[in-house]
Amino acid sequence: MIRTMSKSLKFLSMAGLVSVAMAAQAGEVEVLHWWTSGGEAKAAAELKKIMQSKGHTWKDFAVAGGAGDNAMTVLKSRVVSGNPPAAAQIKGPSIQEWGDEGVLANLNDVAKAEQWDTVLPKVVADVMKYKGNYVAAPVNVHRVNWLWVNPEVLKKAGAKVPTNWNEFFDTAEKLQKAGVVPLAHGGQAWQDATVFEAVALGLGGTDFYKKAFVQLDQATLKSPKMEEVLTTYKKLKKYVDKNSPGRDWNLATAMVIQGKAGMQIMGDWAKGEFLAANKVPGKDFVCTPAPGTSNAFTFNIDSFAMFKLSGDSAKAQKDLAAAIMSPQFQEVFNLNKGSIPARLNMDMAKFDDCGKQSSKDFVATSKSGGLLPSWAHGMAMYSATQGAIQDAISQFWNTDSMTAKQAVDKIAAAAKVR
Incomplete structure (x- = not known):
């Protein structure tokens, strides 16, 4: 995807970076992001305030579009023309793709001064590095493997909150008999992948998950365990309503x-x-790890990668990186976003019960090896590979005649796409 720009980037990078350094005001940071609504916009304003308090000028470069696709299109054109912003909202393996182009700034001095290696779990720090050097700063951690439950509905059906997949199907049967949709689901490819990821982790465990979706190990992808995961995943379809296809995730939550x-x-x-x-956590709704995943934590992290600048702009850029990782910003941003801070040593007193549980599990899994990148949310593999596997899973979900064995072969083939 980005590699097609390599020649243009190399040809234009030096001239462009010099012109940026000359054109930029002293201490100016231009920040590309897609925080354009609600709590996210408030969080961006807080970051701007912190930078202004340090005497820097904030230049907002907001591009609307939730998943950031529009922003990435704009960013590519800016970098190719030799005019990158100071920072851009980029995550996961995409950071490595930009690193391959040689356009990212080295943040090691900031990271060392602020002790990032101490306050970030290694698995998170590694995502922020390119060839061992920090090039990005994380703003948050989203936990992906949550099961959201309406306890009143379960109580009326005589069902309990499931902790494993056998219990899940028992609960689903009771809910269905009570005339309630057991599993609210939006039939979109990324939502299909989100549910599949939870089933795979719950049945296979952390080692299976790492081998299959981080290492893309062919033997694991073609294993009997993967066939079992797919068979279990397809069983869920019985408990999803017929209006599921195309439904947005928030409408499923509303159900x-x-x-x-x-x-x-x-x-x-x-x-x-x-x-x-x-609604009040613990009373009106329950947040609990997806069945079988209580000892694991799949993460989706928003982060800002920094592009090479020089002079006063580079100094402001490093202050921006420090501000993003500051306890002050991490708290304000995540209270607005619903996620938790990426830092391990945060005071969680102001967060709700779900946030406190998430942070507790984040810390515990960072020590146990159960802290895992969510492949379904772009944290574990290059985008082309992710898209191919996601398509294979959605095809299996939507094709009643496809067997689990056929799906195994499709997923294994998709894992080779680059």
């Missing part, structure tokens, strides 16, 4: 809030929907 459905497997951004409906 749980309204008592039309009992459960949903979704990342912690779903919590914002419950809170906006004035």
Whole structure:
């Protein structure tokens, strides 16, 4: 994807970077992001305030579009023309792709002064590095492997909150008999992948997950365990309503809030929907790890990669990196976003019960080896590979005649796409 720009980038980078350094005001940081609504916009304003307090000029470069696709298109054109912003919202393996182009700034001096290697789990720090050097700063951690439950609906059906997949199907049967949709789901490829990821982790465990979706090990992808995962995943379809195809995730969350459905497997951004409906964690809704995944934590992290600049702009850029990682910003941003700080040593007193549980598990899994990048959310593999595997999983979900064995072969082949 980005490699096609290599020749243009190399040809234009030196001239462009010199012109940026000359054109930029002293201490100016231009920040490309897609935080254009609600709590995210408030968080961006807080970061701007911190930078202004240090005497720097903030130049907002906001590009609307939730997943950032529009922003990435704009960023590519800016970098190719030799005019990159100081920082851009980039995550996961895409950081490595930009690193390959030689356009990212080295942040090691900031990281050393601020002790990033101490306050970040190694698995998170590694995502922020290119060839051992820090080039990006994380703003948050989203936990993906959550099960959201309406406890009142379960109680009426005589069902309990499931902790493994056998219990999940028992609960689903009881909910269905009670006339409630057991699993609220939006039939979109990324949502299909989110649920599949939870099933794979719950049945296979952390080592299986790492081999299959981080290392892309062919033997694991073609294993009997993967066939079992796919068979279990397909069983869920019986408990999803017929209006699921194309449904947005927040509308699926609304079904749980309204008592039309009992459960949903979704990342912690779903919590914002419950809170906006004035629902109280632990009372009106339950957040619990997806079945079988209590000792694991799949993460999706927003981060800012820094592009090579010089002079006063480079100094301001490093102050920006330090500000992003400051406890002050990490707290404000994540209280607004529904996620948790990327730092391990944070005071979580102001966070709700789901946030506190998430942080506790984040710390515990960072020590146990259960802290894992969510492949479904772009944290474990290059985008082309992710898209191919995601397509294979959605095809299996939507094709009743496809066997688990056929799906295994499709996923293994998709893992070779680059």
